[in-house]
Amino acid sequence: MKSAVETLNPTRVRLTVEVPFEELKDSLDAAYKKINQQVTVKGFRKGKIPARVIDQRFGRGAVLEEAVNDALPKFYTEAVNEAAVNPLGQPDVDITELKDGETLAFTAEVDIRPAIEIPDYSGIEVTVDAVEVSDEDVEKSVEELRERFASTNPVERAAAEGDIVTIDLEAKVDGEVLEDGVASGVQYTIGSGELIDGIDEAVTGLEADGEATFTSELKGGSAEGKESEVTVKVTAVAARELPELDDDFAQMASEFDTLEELKADSRKRLENMKQYDQATQAQERVLDELLKLAEVPIPEKLLEDEVNTRKHNLVNHQLAQMGIDLAKYLEIQGKTEEEFDAETEEQAVKGIKTQFILDELVNREKLNVNQEELTEHLMRRAASSGMSPDQFAQAVVEGGQVPMLVGEVARGKALAVVVEAAKVTDSNGEVIDLEDDEDEAETVEGAVDGAADDADDADADTDKNADKNEA
Template sequence: MKSAVETLSPTRAKLTVEVPFEELKPSLDAAYKKIAQQINIPGFRRGKVPPMVIDRQVGRGAVLDEAINDVLPKKYVEALEENSLQPLAQPEIEVTKFEDNEALEFTAEVDVRPEITVPDYDGIEAQVDDVEVTDADVEEQVQALRERFGTLSDVERAAADGDFVVIDLKATKDGEVLEGAEVAGMSYQVGRGGMLDGLDEALAGMSAGDEKSFTSQLVGGDLVGEEVEVTVAVSQVQEQELPEVDDDFAQLASEFDTADELTADVRERLGRGKRLEQAAAARDAVLEALLDKVEVPLPETMVTDELNARRQNIEQQLAYAGITMEKYLEDEGQTVEEFEAELDRRVRDAVAAQFILDEIAKKEELGVDQNELSQHLVRRAQQSGQDPQEFANHMFEHNHIPELVQEILRGKALATIVETAVVKDASGNTVELKNLRPDGTIGEPEAEVEADAEADAEAGEAPAEA
């Protein structure tokens, strides 16, 4: 077999392959055997029909077609390996020349992994926002805790923002109650929002026994976005009484004895959470800084496929949430053009990052062990809300394990870059990333931990030596 490669672009190649007729013989023999099993010829047992009879009864052309279908994928893979090409998609194959007893010639155009010169990534500099926990942040968390331990009591007055009401609700269109759009005895906090446009405005000022109708749009179901008539009836108005933030509340709501201790713990937990958010922002900033250091050619087919997949995923999520794309863009303050431009930028950055991280993983000779793969499978299953075993079975059955392994390797490659990066916050302070724990606390450097362990071991052995 002879093959030659023509570079059409940095991400697309054209292979021209010539296969001598002699190399088709195994595929021809297999084709005759396959066809012999499929036909019935009087005087011959199934599977024992001679080739010359098959040529006469079925036609030599059918045998040659079967042989070509068998040999093309094999010779294509051989040509890829011979020319050190890494395909990114299915090829476009065209048979350009073939006659019986003569060489087979075909071409294959395919998107290929671009050649990238990985820039120096040791000590990349990046900047992130400061970690700041404000009094308002703490007050918001304490308020949420108070509401968890609040009590409700009936009041003989009209409902106001913050009150809880027990309501019956139904939506009708053309006088008919819509399926799934009727509830009874539901508790709802006035002013909370997020249910039906106009509901909070209707409830304000209503008392127990009152009923009111208004026009709104459904946020889910087959009639999402269509105007319907909504009737709401109030059976109870309840006022929420919140406990004071004192020592008694601290003992009720936590393991702390005083309100000061509770508030300090809330501030500390918020700080840990914001530190984790800062670490995530640091990883993004380091990766962005790396992308700025290198130009990565991108296969447009791969970019288009990823764009379509992400766009479809967003549309599905909005549909599940009962939100139209128009409403989403309105809430985000974006035009369709701005949304598409931002999506295109993020997809291109993501694809470029994959290529770079793959090269770094190869350069650093990173690997994945069975335990890491198992943990990654569990995490992915949890993220998708599936049973871990069922998820793992699906991944193995559909040969998605190589993709998961690549995800892990990219994560390791990014971690390698981040650990050596110099990341500072807006105030100029160095952001600690290497010793950041999953709970947001800062651990001791590994060297210090090992030294402490050795000291403890020596201290433990001292009495035995004495």
Template sequence: MKSAVENLNPTRVRLTVEVPFEELKDSLDAAYKKINQQVTVKGFRKGKIPARVIDQRFGRGAVLEEAVNDALPKFYTQAVNEADVNPLGQPEVDITELKDGELLAFTAEVDVRPTVEIPDYSGIEVEVDAVEVTDEDVEKSVEQLRERFASTSPVERAAEDGDVVTIDLQAKVEGEVLEDGVAEGVSYTIGSGELLDGIDDAVKGLEADGEATFTSELKGGSAAGKEAEVTVKVTQVAARELPALDDDFAQMASQFDTLDELKADSRTRLENMKQYDQATQAQERVLDELLKLVEVPIPEKLLEDEVNTRKHNLEHHQLGQMGLDLAKYLEIQGKTEEEFDAETKEAAIKGIKTQFILDELVATEKLNVNQDELTEHLMRRAASSGMSPDQFAKAVVEGGQVPMLVGEVARGKALALVVEAATVKDTNGEVVDLSDEDEEEIAEEVVAAAEGEGETEEKTEA
């Protein structure tokens, strides 16, 4: 076999391949065998039809087509290896010549991973928010805990802000009661904003057995997005009573004996959360600066596929679960379709650049992933997917996705390496020490967010 490679642009090549006909022998034999199993010819047992009879009855062309289809992947892979290129996605193959008994010639155009030059990144400097926990932050945290331990008791008065009302609902669209528009015994806290727009004004001032009608746009169900006439009947009004903020509350709501100990613990937890957020912010901003340093040509077909994948996942998975379509989502976001398309394309470009650059860093820095690191990453991914580790591991192995997970861990390690070399200061001008945080774990999350949760990986592995 002879092959040659032509660079069409920095991200696409054309392979020209010539295969002597004798190298098709195995595929021709396989083609005759396959056709033998599929057809019957009077006078011959199934599977025992001579090749010359198959040629006469079904045509030599059918055999050649089957043989070429069988052989092309093998010869294409051989040409890719000889040319030392990294293909992305599937090639566009064109058979340019097929002479029976003489020659098979074809071309294959395919996107390839571009050459990426990593410059010195040790000079990267970023600024992040300072870790500051105020007394107000602590009081708010304790108040939220206090809300969780609130009790309710029925009252014989009109409903007010903060009350818990038990209500029955009926929704009509164009005068017809919706099949899924009736609910009874719903518990609702006035002012929580957890139900329909307009319901707070409708129920405030009503006593038990009071009724009101209002108009609201439905957020979900069979008529999501439509205006509905909603009738609400209050069956009970209950006042919420908050426990006193004292040592007794601390003992009831936590493992601490005093309110001061509970507040001290709240302050520590808030500091830990803000430190984690600060580390995440540092990783994100360092990644953004790294992306600015490196020029990366983006394969057009890969970008198109990535944009389409992101749009499909949003429309058919995320929005579908919320009962929304893309038009309604854009209306809520206050965006035009053109703005949405531009943002999606920008995010896709960032995801592709992130993967190319960090993969190059993995190679140049010779970063490896050991079994413990892979197992820890698998456990985290399983938790985020809602599956047990065993279920997730089985799905990964059966789907051939182990290399994808290894790539995620390796790119996280690459980003953590860049962050270690960078200078990170907070808004007070103090140098931030991130050594106490799990840099690689946070980096994996930042990389996954930039790449769109691994969507690019699935298309670029080839």
């Protein structure tokens, strides 16, 4: 077999292949055998029809077509390996010559992973928010904990903001009660804004058995968007009582003996959270700078598939679960379809560029993934999917997605290499050394892993689009 490769552009090649006819022998034998099992000829047992009879009855052309279809993937793969290209998706194949007993010639055009030159990323500099925890932050954190331990007690007075009322609701449109417009025993915290507009004003000042009527535009249900006359009846009023902020509260709400110890722990937890946010911010900004430095040609077909996949997932999964269509989503977002398409394409381009660059870094830095790293990544993925680790692992294995998970971990490690080489300064002008402090290094590692996971959520679609039709 002879083959040659022609570069059409940085992301597409044309392979020209010539195959001596004798190399089709195995495929010809298989074609005759297959046809033998499918047809019946009087005077011959099934499967024992001579080749010459098949040629006479059904035509040599049918046999050749079957043989060529069987052999093409093998010859194409050999040509790809000989040319040392990385194909993406299915090739466009054109048989240019087929002479019985002489030769088979064909061309195959296919998108490829572009050759990428990784730029010198050691000079990347980014600025991130400083880790600062104020006394107000600590007080807010303790107050939120206090809210969780609030008790609710019935009261015999008019309802006020912050109270929890039990209510019955009835909504009418054009004087008719809606089928889905009646609810009983609903508990609502006044001022929370969790129900329809106007409910807070209607129930404030009502005692148990009090009733009020108001109008409101319905935000959902069968009469969504219509003006409705809503009748609300208060059946019970309860007040929330917060525990005193003292040592007794600290002992009840935590493992600590004193309120001061509880506040100190809250400060430490807030610092850790802000360090994690800082590390995430660092990797996002470092990645953005890396993408600016690198020239990455984008295969047109891969980009088209990626955009379509993102739109499909949004419409058929995320929005479908919310019960809205794309038009309603765009209305809520205040975007035109053109703006949405442009943003989706921009995100797709970034996802593809990120994957290509990090994959190249993995190869250049010879980064490997061990079993422990893969297991930790699988556990995180399982937690985010809502599945148990065993269920998630089984789904991954059955779906043949283990290589994709390995790629995700490897890209996370590649991104960590770039982040560690960058100069990161906080908003106070302090240089953040991501390697010196062990606790902070672990925080950064987790943030980078998490960011790589987020990127891979998008890039997984790129992987699928690139590989699902790969020969």
